[in-house]
Amino acid sequence: MKNISRRDFLKVSTNSLLALAGLLGLGGLLRYLSYQFDPTPTSEFDIGPASRYPRKSSTILAHIPAIVIHDDNGIRVISLVCSHLGCNVEERNFGFECPCHSSRYDLDGRVLKGPANRDLKKLRVEESEDGNLHVFTS
Amino acid sequence: MPTSQRTSDPHNRTLLRRSLLTAAIAVMLLTAMLLVPPTAQASAQLQSTSTPTPQPTPTFDILRLEKPVIAADHSEQVKKGSILYWGICMACHGDGGQGLSEEWKDAFGAEDRNCWQSGCHGPDHPPQGFLIPKDKIIPAVAGSGMLTRFKNSQELHDYILANMPWWDPGQLTDEESWQVTAYILSLHKVMPREFELADTNASAIRTQSAVPQPSDDRPAVVTVLGILAFAAIGMIAQDLRKNKARGPERPNFFHHLHPPTIPALQARLRHTLGAGGLAVFLCLVLLVTGILEMFYYIPVPEHAAVSVEIITSLVPFGALIRNLHFWGAQALMIVMTVHLLRVVLTGAYARHRRLNYLIGLGMLVLVTLLDFTGYVLRWDEGIRWALVVGTNLLKTVPWIGDWLYQLALGGSEPGLSSLERFYTWHIFVLTLAMVVLGAWHIFRVRRDGGVAVPPPDQREDHSRISRFDLVRREALVMIIAGVTLLFVSYMFPAPIERPITQTLVDIENARAPWFFLWVQQMLKYGDPFALGVLLPAGLLTLLAILPYTLPQAGSHEFGRWFPRGNRVAQIVIVIVALALIVLTILAILPTPQL
Numbered sequence: 001m002k003n004i005s006r007r008d009f010l011k012v013s014t015n016s017l018l019a020l021a022g023l024l025g026l027g028g029l030l031r032y033l034s035y036q037f038d039p040t041p042t043s044e045f046d047i048g049p050a051s052r053y054p055r056k057s058s059t060i061l062a063h064i065p066a067i068v069i070h071d072d073n074g075i076r077v078i079s080l081v082c083s084h085l086g087c088n089v090e091e092r093n094f095g096f097e098c099p100c101h102s103s104r105y106d107l108d109g110r111v112l113k114g115p116a117n118r119d120l121k122k123l124r125v126e127e128s129e130d131g132n133l134h135v136f137t138s
Numbered sequence: 139m140p141t142s143q144r145t146s147d148p149h150n151r152t153l154l155r156r157s158l159l160t161a162a163i164a165v166m167l168l169t170a171m172l173l174v175p176p177t178a179q180a181s182a183q184l185q186s187t188s189t190p191t192p193q194p195t196p197t198f199d200i201l202r203l204e205k206p207v208i209a210a211d212h213s214e215q216v217k218k219g220s221i222l223y224w225g226i227c228m229a230c231h232g233d234g235g236q237g238l239s240e241e242w243k244d245a246f247g248a249e250d251r252n253c254w255q256s257g258c259h260g261p262d263h264p265p266q267g268f269l270i271p272k273d274k275i276i277p278a279v280a281g282s283g284m285l286t287r288f289k290n291s292q293e294l295h296d297y298i299l300a301n302m303p304w305w306d307p308g309q310l311t312d313e314e315s316w317q318v319t320a321y322i323l324s325l326h327k328v329m330p331r332e333f334e335l336a337d338t339n340a341s342a343i344r345t346q347s348a349v350p351q352p353s354d355d356r357p358a359v360v361t362v363l364g365i366l367a368f369a370a371i372g373m374i375a376q377d378l379r380k381n382k383a384r385g386p387e388r389p390n391f392f393h394h395l396h397p398p399t400i401p402a403l404q405a406r407l408r409h410t411l412g413a414g415g416l417a418v419f420l421c422l423v424l425l426v427t428g429i430l431e432m433f434y435y436i437p438v439p440e441h442a443a444v445s446v447e448i449i450t451s452l453v454p455f456g457a458l459i460r461n462l463h464f465w466g467a468q469a470l471m472i473v474m475t476v477h478l479l480r481v482v483l484t485g486a487y488a489r490h491r492r493l494n495y496l497i498g499l500g501m502l503v504l505v506t507l508l509d510f511t512g513y514v515l516r517w518d519e520g521i522r523w524a525l526v527v528g529t530n531l532l533k534t535v536p537w538i539g540d541w542l543y544q545l546a547l548g549g550s551e552p553g554l555s556s557l558e559r560f561y562t563w564h565i566f567v568l569t570l571a572m573v574v575l576g577a578w579h580i581f582r583v584r585r586d587g588g589v590a591v592p593p594p595d596q597r598e599d600h601s602r603i604s605r606f607d608l609v610r611r612e613a614l615v616m617i618i619a620g621v622t623l624l625f626v627s628y629m630f631p632a633p634i635e636r637p638i639t640q641t642l643v644d645i646e647n648a649r650a651p652w653f654f655l656w657v658q659q660m661l662k663y664g665d666p667f668a669l670g671v672l673l674p675a676g677l678l679t680l681l682a683i684l685p686y687t688l689p690q691a692g693s694h695e696f697g698r699w700f701p702r703g704n705r706v707a708q709i710v711i712v713i714v715a716l717a718l719i720v721l722t723i724l725a726i727l728p729t730p731q732l
Contacts (some may be wrong), residue, residue, distance in 0.1 A: 010376055014375075017365050021369060024358070024362050024365070025362060028355075032433075032454055033433060037434065037448065
């Protein structure tokens with residue numbers, strides 16, 4: 001390194017400046033592309049008063065998507081998003097089935113058959129001051 | 139010739155070193171100068187939006203109750219909003235949007251500090267006062283964690299319009315509500331600079347995430363600009379050095395795009411002005427920046443102008459990308475014209491190069507169309523009348539006018555399908571045609587024997603330069619052009635105006651894009667078909683038949699400027715160029731008032 005010629009020094013320093021500019025440009029490109037235009041979707045849903053879901057009923061709410069089950073144990077809300085890769089599961093007589101990879105769940109959302117290895121998510125439900133139920137997806 | 143004179147004697151070396159040092163210092167000074175405005179702006183912004191620091195002892199601060207001073211670079215909307223806020227909202231919501239905090243109460247005079255217990259806002263308030271219930275919390279409207287109940291500025295505006303001021307809801311007009319919204323968002327530090335909130339774009343401005351200001355990008359851009367400038371100096375220094383002889387070098391992909399050697403005389407700037415090469419570089423810049431813009435641009439009338447605003451104001455480095463695309467396009471127009479003038483004024487289109495001349499002319503037409511379609515994609519008030527006039531010109535063509543119009547617009551008036559069409563032409567069809575014609579053009583240059591034939595007295599000089607030197611020179615020109623383009627894009631923003639609304643608005647700017655100003659000027663003189671369609675088409679035909687009708691330069695005249703052989707053609711093109719320039723100047727000059 002001691003005997004580096006002036007020409008080599010010039011070449012190395014120029015090339016490293018160019019490489020540095022290129023790296024910074026790449027960083028700028030990544031920042032440019034990572035801008036999020038769409039707002040994050042809401043994770044809280046107002047599903048109306050509890051009286052809308054009488055005992056012994058199950059109601060599908062397609063916009064969440066989730067199913068509201070009211071039985072002897074009270075009101076539960078189960079997400080209808082397959083725990084495998086996120087398709088919406090469909091109702092069957094045994095419970096739910098995913099149309100994408102045929103995972104099966106029972107009526108309580110427990111896995112009956114893979115590839116899914118986690119139960120359907122139980123969603124948190126809270127009653128707000130005005131008496132409406134609020135479902136939280138996250 | 140120029141390189142052979144340079145020797146490595148010590149005197150010249152010192153000179154070289156000195157000039158390099160001077161250039162380096164100049165670049166450093168430039169960088170420092172560029173760094174100053176953003177920091178000055180940043181501090182100005184801090185001043186205007188800083189939340190006041192809590193003060194330990196009650197201090198009556200008359201200055202805090204004065205009219206707020208807004209940094210000059212804020213939009214008119216924010217400035218008007220600040221006055222409204224000061225007059226109506228500030229007493230309760232605080233000078234920094236902090237709400238009626240203890241700290242803010244202390245800013246009032248001692249007799250006003252308990253607003254609701256003194257007469258004005260207590261239960262027994264005088265008729266002109268109003269009641270503030272004692273347990274009423276007057277919320278902060280700015281600061282972290284505030285405004286969470288509003289998803290975007292549209293919701294904030296709607297809330298203010300319907301519910302504020304608290305004692306007399308509905309007092310504010312729609313426009314005033316936008317102004318107050320804009321000011322509150324600027325207090326909350328999420329209001330993009332130079333952005334006019336309106337119901338067309340407000341849902342894009344969220345109340346929660348702080349948006350990156352274009353000025354935030356500026357230090358980064360300046361840094362890259364500085365680094366590239368230093369690299370350019372390094373490349374110039376390498377190019378100036380003699381004894382470039384080096385060990386065997388393996389040609390890479392870019393070397394392979396060039397002939398192994400070319401005559402040294404052909405590579406001289408005075409023959410070519412470097413215009414053709416520059417045009418290739420600008421096309422590459424336009425291609426890359428155009429692709430990047432496509433990530434955010436939405437070709438739908440309701441969203442187009444807003445998405446351009448979003449690219450400019452919100453996306454990190456979006457303003458830079460857009461400015462590069464804009465200035466690259468303007469530069470390409472000029473560089474192509476220079477290229478055309480050079481080719482005619484040196485008689486270079488003669489004989490077997492006639493075909494390539496026509497290909498080049500075809501690309502000039504393509505670039506004009508690309509410029510016009512790209513200009514229209516903004517879909518804001520600034521392009522509205524150019525679009526109307528440009529497409530209505532098609533209607534003036536006899537017999538097929540209406541058909542041409544519908545072909546261009548995809549409907550009977552400018553709308554969704556027109557924008558879709560312009561978008562497709564711009565990003566795909568015309569661009570693809572450019573790539574095809576460009577590749578053919580460059581291939582023909584090589585097939586026809588290189589960029590320029592040397593003058594007769596120098597044709598005996600058989601010195602040649604290798605493709606390594608050629609590529610190095612091209613890289614040098616590219617980096618200098620790139621630094622210049624970056625600098626211009628950094629300094630001068632590309633135009634954007636408010637989105638097109640169907641309401642009747644005052645036409646602030648009915649000017650055509652600058653490269654069509656001459657047409658606009660001619661249209662003032664009479665029949666639109668003759669002057670707006672036939673004449674430009676005739677000019678184009680005239681340029682196209684130059685090599686086929688008028689006398690050409692002989693082979694003994696090649697390599698010289700202004701050869702005798704094609705003098706008539708030179709006079710024709712100079713007259714055309716002058717006429718266009720005069721018409722453009724006439725169009726720029728203000729119309730005399732009657």
